[in-house]
Amino acid sequence: MIRFEDIISRFDGKITEETTLGEAIQYMLHHKWNLVPVTDKGGKLTGVFTRSEMYKMILEEKELTTPIRDAIKTQAFTLQTDTPFEIVEKMVQNSPVGTGVVLNPSGGVAGLFTKTDMVLALLESSNLLKEQMETILQHSPIGVLMTDENSMVTYINDRICEMSGKSPSDLLQINLVCLFPEFAELLQRQNTKGEAEYISLSFPRCKTVAYLTTYQRMGGQKGYIALFHDISELERISLDLETVKNLKRMLETALENAYDGIIMTDKKGRVEMVSPPFLELFNLDKSRIIGRKIDEVLPSLKLTHVFETQMAEFSDFQEENGISYIVHRIPIMQDGVVIGVIGKIMFRHLHEVNNLLKKLQKAENKANFYKKQYKQSESARFSWEHIHSNDPYMEKLKRSAAKAAKGRSTILIRGESGTGKELFAHAIHNGSARCEEKFVEVNCAAIPEDLLESEFFGYEEGAFTGAKQKGKIGKFDLANGGTLFLDEVGDMSLSLQAKLLRVLQEREFYRVGGTTRIKVDVRIIAATNRNLEEMVKNGSFREDLYYRLNVISFRIPALRERPRDIEVLMEVIIEEMNRLLGTSITGISSLARNAFLEYHWPGNVRELKNVLERAMTFAEHGKIKIEDLPEYMNKIESFQTFPAGTLYEESEKKAIQKALLQSRGNKAEAARLLGISRSGLYEKIKKFDITTQSVR
Structure with a gap:
């Protein structure tokens, strides 16, 4: 905004009645003014000396040393420095005087x-306003287009080019109707009504609403302004809002027709939705419960307990008006935080639910039977998804084995007992081109040596005493076209090693007691926990068979060599055992978790699974605790013999730091890993003074 005092011509001289004509002429010529103010000794205005008075004194042939006293005009047009610019503008327009004297508040x-000052100031203001307006229009999200009185486009901003996909040369100096024929009718109405109107206008890149209005040009002529608003985002938001409304209607309809009682709260525990069966069971009025805290209305449901545990839970049987019911408390999670709770009240015909559970048990028993039958069939049961690991070496091993699976070469899998060699063999078969064919397993250590040959190659009728009348086909026959898995291959006798070598080399064999040569196409996957190189040295394993089997070799590391897999496997095994045992274990206490992580696991994954199965069987509170573990792992007594601040607390502190590190600082996730409530975790963090830096 223009300030009046910023545009005046400053007067820094001193012209008095005693000033000579020559001095006044020099001052006026230097500043090119038509008049100069005359002041008294105190600097107060007494009058003005004008150019016309100067000319008169010259014409009268006054000496240049003549004082200007008699030529001073006492009547002068004056203004104050704090006069608003708008008032100054009006005064200048109405005043016949070309120059005015500006006085400061003290009268000086x-x-x-x-x-001229006014014109220059207005021109500067106009240019500034023009620049500001153009800057606003260029950065506006609204497309702007202006025309002259002939509807020829004279101005556009960048946004209209983006919307239309046209360049400035495609728009400027083109008739508006030629560019956008949709405006023809609007222009006609504008000429008659003069009111702003709008139309819908679609561009290739967006959909817009275009407003058309007029503006006054110089000479009284009328031009047009068209504003284009992109409504694509608004339409998307509208669709999202409609979707949310539909979901809300669906949810309300589901609640209205729910068989069980359902109640829903927000993150503060206030009731937001409730179903009619719920109101009927507890004899409540909907208008009196909505918006109130559930703990005030029905504290017996204990729904807000879920805000602390962050886990779904079932209540024991409760009773209302002689009707038994069960409460299923379900947390509503968002970004690891509970933002509400759903309470599902099951009370209608619980005996029917019991009957359904019995039917489900029968179905599970039948499924387990068929599952057992399926396990007994000659097929691979596991794939790469069944091998769970967070260890970089194991992930690399899986990728290498997956590549090897696609070929035909013999594979030797090595590793300690219980590391998962069988899982790798199954996964390799399922990842190969033979996955649709049979996968036949032979445990070389489990079959008596005198029967091992007949198991491998089968036998003909009457081959030996006790043989079946029609003979029997062997594992090589069964696996023809598929894969034969030789587990514990290091326990095979030397005589059978020689026969196995012939089959691997010649791809043919004779059944026991038979004379017919049988050709087979079998891929061999062998596994052992023995040191075959040492066995070759001491002569208990054939060197040529070793090299035939050791074409591609993989060593599966022991569980103690990949400790980060312990927690991964624990979660998977607990989930699997919950289904098999019918348990409801939801987690592991921090002490028990530490015991699992610190144990050396000589029996590897097999031992881990056995220990978890035992602990889940003994667990009584939904979580595995230290006392549920075997004696050789149970260290809780030794911890508790130490006073506060020693080994027990140090172990607890390390467990919390490890959980925070694993959850990347997410305290809700850390509390879940430790098997404690979030409020309990905060107390422990405060107690041990654990900071974010200490867990990095």
Whole structure:
């Protein structure tokens, strides 16, 4: 905004009645002013000396040393420095005087103000306003287009080019109707009504609403302004809002027709939705429960307990008006935080639910039977998804084995007992081109040596005493076209090693007691926990068979060599055992978790699974605790013999730091890993003074 005092011509001289004509002429010529203010000794204005008075004195042939006393005009047009610019503008327009004297608040002369100053100030203001307006229009999200009185486009901003996909040369100096024929009818109405109107206009890149209005041009002529608003985002938001409304209607309809009682709260525990069966069971009025805290209305449901545990839970049987019911408390999670709770009240015909559970048990028993039958069939049961690991070496091993699976070469899998060699063999078969064919397993250590040959190659009728009348086909026959898995291959006798070598080399064999040569196409996957190199040295394993089997070799590391897999496997095994044992274990206490992580696991994954099965069987509170573990792992007594601040607390502190590190600082996730409530975790963090830096 223009300030009046910023545009005046400053007066820094001193012209008095005693000033000579020559001095006044020099001052006026230097500043090119038509008049100069005359002041008294105190600097107060007494009058003005004008150019016309100067000319008169010259014409009268006054000496240049003549004082200007008699030529001073006492009547002068004056203004104050704090006069608003709008008032100054009006005064200048209505005043016949070309120059005015500007006085400061104390009455002293501040300077002069001319109509030229006014014009220059207005011009500067106009240019500034023009620049500001153009900057606003160029950065506006609204497309802007202006025309002259002939509807020829004279101005556009960048946004209209983006919307239309046209360049400035495609728009400027083109008739508006030629560019956008949709405006033809609007222009006609504008000429008659003069009111702003709008139309829908679709561009290739967006959909817009275009507003058309007029503006006054110089000479009284009328131009047009068209504003284009992109409504694509608004339409998307509208669709999202409609989707949310539909979901809300569906949810309300589901609640209205729910068989069980359902109640829903927000993150503060206030009731937001409730179903009619719920109101009927507890004899409540909907208008009196909505918006109230559930703990005030029905504290017996204990729904807000879920905010602390962050886990779904079932209540024991409760009773209302002689009707038994069960409460299923379900947390509503968002970004690891509970933002509400759903309470599902099951009370209608619980005996029917019991009957359904019995039917489900029968179905599970039948499924387990068929599952057992399926396990007994000659097929691979596991794939790469069944091998769970977070260890980089194991992930690399899986990728290498997956590549090897696609070929035909013999594979030797090595590793300690219980590391998962069988899982790798199954996964390799399922990842190969033979996955649709049979996968036949032979445990070389489990079959008596005198029967091992007949198991491998089968036998003909009457081959030996006790043989079946029609003979029997062997594992090589069964696996023809598929894969034969030789587990514990290091326990095979030397005589059978020689026969196995022949089959691997010649791809043919004779059944026991038979004379017919049988050709087979079998891929061999062998596994052992023995040191075959040492066995070759001491002569208990054939060297040529070793090299035939050791074409591609993989060593599966022991569980103690990949400790980060312990927690991964624990979660998977607990989930699997919950289904098999019918348990409801939801987690592991921090002490028990530490015991699992610190144990050396000589029996590897097999031992881990056995220990978890035992602990889940003994667990009584939904979580595995230290006392549920075997004696050789149970260290809780030794911890508790130490006073506060020693080994027990140090172990607890390390467990919390490890959980925070694993959850990347997410305290809700850390509490879940430790098997404690979030409020309990906060107390422990405060107690041990654990900071974010200490867990990095």
